[in-house]
Amino acid sequence: MSAAATANAIEVRQLTRRFGQFVAVDDVSFDVRTGEIFGFLGSNGAGKSTTIRMLCGLLQPTSGTATVGGIDVRRNPESVKVRIGYMSQRFSLYELLTVDQNIRFFGGIYGLAEARLAERRRFVIDMAGLAGRETTLARDLAGGWRQRLALGCAILHEPAILFLDEPTGGVDPISRRQFWRLIDALSQAGVTVLVTTHYLDEAERCHRVALIHAGRLAAMGTPTEVKQVFAGRPIVEIRADQAVDAMRLLEAMPAVEKTSLFGTAVHAVLRDPAVSADAVADRLRAQGIQVEAVATVAPSLEDVFLDVIDRANAAARGTAA
Amino acid sequence: MRKAFAVGRKELRQISRDRRTLLILVFVPAFFLLLYGYALNWDIRHVTLAVQDRDGTPESRALVSAFVNSSYFDRVADAYSPDEIDRLLDLNHARAVLIIPEGFGRDLARRQAPEVQVIINGENANTATTVMGYAANIIRSAGATFAPAAAPSPPPVSVEPRIWYNPELRSTLFLVPGLIAYILMITAVISTAISIVREKEVGTMEQVRMAPIDTFSFVVGKTIPYFLISLASAALIVLAAMLLFELPMRGNWIALLVALSLFIAGALGTGLVISTVADTQQVAFQAAMLSSFLPTLMLSGFIFPISSMPQALQIVTYAVPARYFLIALRGIVLKGTSIWLLLPQMGALIVYAAVMLGLASVRLARESR
Numbered sequence: 234m235s236a237a238a239t240a241n242a243i244e245v246r247q248l249t250r251r252f253g254q255f256v257a258v259d260d261v262s263f264d265v266r267t268g269e270i271f272g273f274l275g276s277n278g279a280g281k282s283t284t285i286r287m288l289c290g291l292l293q294p295t296s297g298t299a300t301v302g303g304i305d306v307r308r309n310p311e312s313v314k315v316r317i318g319y320m321s322q323r324f325s326l327y328e329l330l331t332v333d334q335n336i337r338f339f340g341g342i343y344g345l346a347e348a349r350l351a352e353r354r355r356f357v358i359d360m361a362g363l364a365g366r367e368t369t370l371a372r373d374l375a376g377g378w379r380q381r382l383a384l385g386c387a388i389l390h391e392p393a394i395l396f397l398d399e400p401t402g403g404v405d406p407i408s409r410r411q412f413w414r415l416i417d418a419l420s421q422a423g424v425t426v427l428v429t430t431h432y433l434d435e436a437e438r439c440h441r442v443a444l445i446h447a448g449r450l451a452a453m454g455t456p457t458e459v460k461q462v463f464a465g466r467p468i469v470e471i472r473a474d475q476a477v478d479a480m481r482l483l484e485a486m487p488a489v490e491k492t493s494l495f496g497t498a499v500h501a502v503l504r505d506p507a508v509s510a511d512a513v514a515d516r517l518r519a520q521g522i523q524v525e526a527v528a529t530v531a532p533s534l535e536d537v538f539l540d541v542i543d544r545a546n547a548a549a550r551g552t553a554a
Numbered sequence: 555m556r557k558a559f560a561v562g563r564k565e566l567r568q569i570s571r572d573r574r575t576l577l578i579l580v581f582v583p584a585f586f587l588l589l590y591g592y593a594l595n596w597d598i599r600h601v602t603l604a605v606q607d608r609d610g611t612p613e614s615r616a617l618v619s620a621f622v623n624s625s626y627f628d629r630v631a632d633a634y635s636p637d638e639i640d641r642l643l644d645l646n647h648a649r650a651v652l653i654i655p656e657g658f659g660r661d662l663a664r665r666q667a668p669e670v671q672v673i674i675n676g677e678n679a680n681t682a683t684t685v686m687g688y689a690a691n692i693i694r695s696a697g698a699t700f701a702p703a704a705a706p707s708p709p710p711v712s713v714e715p716r717i718w719y720n721p722e723l724r725s726t727l728f729l730v731p732g733l734i735a736y737i738l739m740i741t742a743v744i745s746t747a748i749s750i751v752r753e754k755e756v757g758t759m760e761q762v763r764m765a766p767i768d769t770f771s772f773v774v775g776k777t778i779p780y781f782l783i784s785l786a787s788a789a790l791i792v793l794a795a796m797l798l799f800e801l802p803m804r805g806n807w808i809a810l811l812v813a814l815s816l817f818i819a820g821a822l823g824t825g826l827v828i829s830t831v832a833d834t835q836q837v838a839f840q841a842a843m844l845s846s847f848l849p850t851l852m853l854s855g856f857i858f859p860i861s862s863m864p865q866a867l868q869i870v871t872y873a874v875p876a877r878y879f880l881i882a883l884r885g886i887v888l889k890g891t892s893i894w895l896l897l898p899q900m901g902a903l904i905v906y907a908a909v910m911l912g913l914a915s916v917r918l919a920r921e922s923r
Contacts (some may be wrong), residue, residue: 255856289764291760291763291764312763312770313765314764314766315766317764319761319763319764321757321760323756323757325757325758325761326758327564327568327755327758328756329567329568329571329572330567330568330571331565334564335568337560338560338561338563339565339761339765340560341556341557341560341561341563341564342557342560342762342766342767343764343765344556344557344764344766348750386761397698517915
């Protein structure tokens, strides 16, 4: 592999984009290594898509720089487009064209020669499991197939870098799993993947993740690294019949920093690692809560995400005050 | 160009599977041609006529038959008193009344110019004027048949009007070229604007923008199919008009093709400009209707003569491409005018197309930033 292949595929420095008064992306810097699956996490409107659009050369940054595949996106957006693949949450296919015609069209606008297109077409049909459906209209495909066809169309020209903007929205769990296997395979073949998602279980499959909140980068690292924010702050998961009452009582305990609802369970973040889960449960029982189960749990990315947002909001209130 | 070809092929495939667009491109022109071709007609026939013949001589009866035989008038009633005339007009049983006074035949025989009275319902001024013209013509020509007996000497100056290009003054012949402009403008503007805005709505536009294809190739690939379809649709309208409305094609087909192409190019440009402004198909549709439908209908000379508009509106018409196209089209189709005499109109169409396509490419290029 050449020297370029070992360098960073994407380098972002102090990237900022304003829309009028609104700062959509605020001073964001990060690197993505070649062949890495890099997860870009954040709630809707946090600035994920704006960042991707800038990296793809579709939107000019207000300030800061970004290089993609070694090319400055601000100076040379058209050369960036040849090296990247892009797939959005809308699986943008032409509904009234068949599977085959969609592939031909995207091959055509990427300027693929006939022989290469034929070879790539076979690869995509294979990869997406669409053999036998070549003449089906895109609008008649089920979600998972549409998603894989959209991915196939995005990688027809064998891009070194792939941008996936919430690629698994509205797709059933089996298709999601299948899709992630394809992403893993691409990554192993050396393709750099930058994926945005708000499914935090998917984020666990990324080599590294960046959490973006209100346009700012709030945390970055491997999933294990970002969970270190909970070092010395154990998380106790409590299942109780009156979850809301339990949360109120927990919040009142001096040992509890904060609580959040996870499905039917309550997660309580403790200030002191010396306090045991059972001690917390006993206090709740003493106040009349039927505790069904209690355990200290490892932090999930969802815990990290909520914690990061809490602290970012608290910091924002602090500067406002 | 390979990329533009890929876009064009995709667009044609989409159109062929898209019932709504096909409907706009094929059914609407046919519908408009039939609707306007048959309904929009100022020729007046079968005017209901009441007759009060107070003379009752062979001469007076000959005049009445001249009216009836003209096929412009239907004799529906006979009136015997002024009250009855009032009643027939008030009830709209008759739109015109012919009153022949006593002594009509006698005066003719004495070579004294007799007088007849024609009363016309003037509620609709246009109709009334036309009916008056018919009546005057009939009376004049009927008078001429009595002439050997009646006219002592020919009048010193006589006017013998002769109408060229459309001798029967059929309004259809005048309207059909306007109709072609109107239909083309609507289908070309609407279909281009909607096809691009739809790609924005569905998200395929964003996907295409991520690909290394320049705006020019995209726009060329996107508009060429609509250009060809519009041209074919125009040819069909002309042929249909020749068959159904006996539209003469006196000019050069090449000249017609040039005029059509220039006009369609401007219309496609307008559609593209709209597509850069509108974000939803609904907005695009409304903008396209407003910018193509109304000006072409009202301000092009299609129906209302530009020369009789107020000065301010006349100035506005210079910005309506159909104004120039209509002059060119009527010239080529009805008069067989040579293309060289239509250079000012062709020039104006070129300017319009250049401005619209230029504006569209500037806006499209800016949008992709």
